Amino acid sequence: MSDLDPRSVGAAVPQRAGFLEPLILKAGKTLASYELVYETYGALNADRSNAVLVCHALSGSHHVAGFYADDPKKVGWWDNMIGPGKPIDTDRFFVIGVNNIGGCHGSTGPASIDRATGLPYGASFPLVTVEDWVVSQARLMDRLGIQKLAGVIGGSLGGMQAMQWTLSFPERIRHAFVIAAAARLSTQNIAFNDVARQAIVSDPDFHGGNFYAHNAIPARGLKLARMLGHITYLSEDLLMEKFGRVKKRDAYGFNYDVEFEIESYLRYQGDKFAQVFDANTYLLMTKALDYFDPARETGGDLPGVLAQARAGFLVVSFKSDWRFPPERSREMVKAMVAAGKSVTYAEIDAPHGHDAFLLDNRHYHELVAAYFDNVAAEIGAGPRRTPLALGTAELDEMKGFSAQREGT
């Protein structure tokens, strides 16, 4: 990635917005003040109608596209989706990436200093839900002077936020892109999340969430959580194809050291993640996933809840995704149809599993591009000025894949 890449949004500059208006959380607690870190790409048009909000998933951040001038290798986690000539075309759309509250990439989160005590929040940081995030994002839109978003897009937990936008602020969103997501997690999915959480909270270095004060990080727990997650984000076929049963040495060692390539890969990924990610954020994000269930208060009547939505929907799932399988997306689509909403649904034949939503896939990207072209026509943003040119990187050759991995 370089300045010369015509399909890159170029060097990104994180920005910061402080909010003094208290945020009343679903959990019943209040954040007296908070900060959001965000990045923008492209230009807001005169009538402020071309804004697209990108919501991140479990481990993502506001750094969605482009790179940093002082760290050109730090490529945004959805860079293959956003830029001139990419599906979300920054010649015509003003794209916003934001780090959610409770995150660990600069927005107020468990590692932030609580002004009331002068210490990191740690265990006292309140649980934040998808609904809370959407409210905080809407306030950021107020700050940016955006009354109505052309679109909100996200994969996985990000897709849940896109969906919630249509319910919390039906008048403020034209289109929701709900990708590799679900209207609520399955039992199995909650189970995976709890194993990940147990790995973290049972690490002696966790100190009940107040590990900052002990100058420690629960790296072993976080590593295990990430290893588990990582397995579930990829398909069995892909793991088999990528690693097979390849071993570091030919002969069995008859011990518990690293032998198979997959062990080495997972441990490396886990270690790397544990060094940069916050354990409390991991806990909070998984809980936000578990809690998301917009139909809960109506006894499971999702069509009834969706009746208030005004947006058009693009729902996308991936056939090999077993963490957020197509069945979950079809449930959403069925409810959207029952509620009489405009919805398009595509099931992408990609082999990678849940992570497919972050990776290059011609049909997937053409579809998102075509939908965004319709949105552009709707807001009068005209045709593409840079021809659509899609990425074709295979999983192994994606230089940014470790960055891409932040998406899930």
Add this chain to the structure above:
Amino acid sequence: MQRFDFELIASWIPERSRVLDLGCGDGVLLAGLAATHGVFGYGVEIADDHVLASVRNGVNVIQDNLETGLEAFGDNTFDFVILSQTLQAMHNVEGVMREMLRVGREGIVTFPNFGYWRHRLDVLLGYMPVSKSLPHSWYDTPNIHLCTVKDFEDLCVKVGAEILDERVIHGGRQVTFLPNLRGSLGVFRFRTRP
């Protein structure tokens, strides 16, 4: 390709109807009905390229397999359920007919008439028919369930459908004299028999 059945279908559908188009292809029928009749609806397609083409035509499209039923759609959700020139390529013809009756107030089916005289002549001469309405050779045709206008009338009886209108057309014109012999395209409108 000019689709003469589209004109007839459009003439049957009142403004602002709710329409489901099964096997919608590139979505042009729904796009046209939305533009001229203000209908709201969805297309259903299984093929990736057709899903993409439908999106490009601004049509709501649900990627799904018609053969396994219309699980995404509730009972009586639509005013019209259309199956245009798709029936002959389906495995589960009876099943899709029953599903059409379930999700829609009325169904519209169009199909190439195997009883058309040229088709009969081809068979009489010892060959499988190849014509404008059946353009494929027998070994590469997607059409596995060809029928005549009379055959389809029988199927309607079997699945409990009452035929509301039945036209056979050829070259864009309705054929009234010996339609099952002289017409190449059957167009049926039906509902659940009361």
